[in-house]
Amino acid sequence: MLATIHRTLDTLVLAVTMPLTLVMLGCVVWQVVARYALGVSTSATDEIARFTFIWVSLLGATYVLGKRGHIAITGLVDMLPARPRGGVEIAIAILVVAFAVAVLGVGGWLLVNKALTLGQVTPALQVPMWTVYSVIPVSGVLTLVYAVIATLEALRGQPERGTVSLD
Secondary structure (H helix, E strand, O other), rough: OOOOOOHHHHHHHHHHHHHHHHHHHHHHHHHHHHHHHHHOOOOOHHHHHHHHHHHHHHHHHHHHHOOOOOOOOOOOHHHOHHHHHHHHHHHHHHHHHHHHHHHHHHHHHHHHHHHHOOOOOOOOOOOEHHHOOOOHHHHHHHHHHHHHHHHHHHOOOOOEEEEEOOO
16 A cells, blocks of 8 residues: 555656656757747746746655655665664654655745735736745655655665656
């Protein structure tokens, strides 16, 4: 069941992240063509590219966490015997959970709520800023879920994935 939840979550994150990446790419290409070939600048595509970059970065970070593919210095941990190594992995997962809850979850929700209360909108598109900021608590929840899954897998003795693929 844990593997099914993990695969489903991966699929959902990729289903959002991949189209946003294509939109971002399209906006950046259009900006280059518009600026250098047509001599015009478009603020709307600049804003879209910036905001999709934020979403892709945060959602992509959660996906990579789920694959256990983040950059890590593992020299000391690799020298440990299996049992202490598992303890260190669990301690790291607890720190990730604390960050996900405190910074991304609570802090992100406070930012979304503040933008909603103030009625902030983006300059070019007039999109409510809370929609842009909403990815922060969403990525916090996803990070929390992925960290719990990683902890449960570590407790079961399942090996680390360590590779990032778009399977």
